[in-house]
Amino acid sequence: MGVVEGLCSSLQTLWESRQSAGLDGYRLFRFRAKGLLEAKRTAGDHWETILAYCGGWIEGVGKCGASPLVVGEHETCPVCRKLVCDREGCGYCSEGCPAHGERIGDAQRRREARQGAAVPFARR
Numbered sequence: 001m002g003v004v005e006g007l008c009s010s011l012q013t014l015w016e017s018r019q020s021a022g023l024d025g026y027r028l029f030r031f032r033a034k035g036l037l038e039a040k041r042t043a044g045d046h047w048e049t050i051l052a053y054c055g056g057w058i059e060g061v062g063k064c065g066a067s068p069l070v071v072g073e074h075e076t077c078p079v080c081r082k083l084v085c086d087r088e089g090c091g092y093c094s095e096g097c098p099a100h101g102e103r104i105g106d107a108q109r110r111r112e113a114r115q116g117a118a119v120p121f122a123r124r
């Protein structure tokens with residue numbers, strides 16, 4: 001797939017979710033790679049990932065590759081400012097981010113709670 005084609009499909013995805021993504025708030029955009037777009041609100045701001053795909057690895061499943069991850073629809077990691085994959089068991093944001101490990105731990109605990117492990121607060 002050509003770079004231009006990749007750019008167009010990325011922008012198409014973003015355009016479709018422009019409202020939830022709050023695109024009006026962004027002033028500067030940069031296209032990093034196929035399916036990866038960053039933006040900032042002001043020139044002095046940091047770059048935020050606004051469109052991405054998941055580069056995570058799910059234990060027992062393999063490469064995640066969930067796509068697209070869109071700002072506003074997906075959580076932005078407070079630590080590394082990458083988009084967080086919401087796929088079960090993944091929760092990937094970026095390589096080596098400390099928040100990712102914590103997120104995996106949380107998901108693991110939730111899963112255990114659902115499976116009926118002795119977690120009192122899981123009962124409603």
Ligand SMILES: [Zn+2]
Nearest residue numbers: 077080093097
């Ligand atoms: Zn992170």
Ligand SMILES: [Zn+2]
Nearest residue numbers: 054064085090
């Ligand atoms: Zn993922």
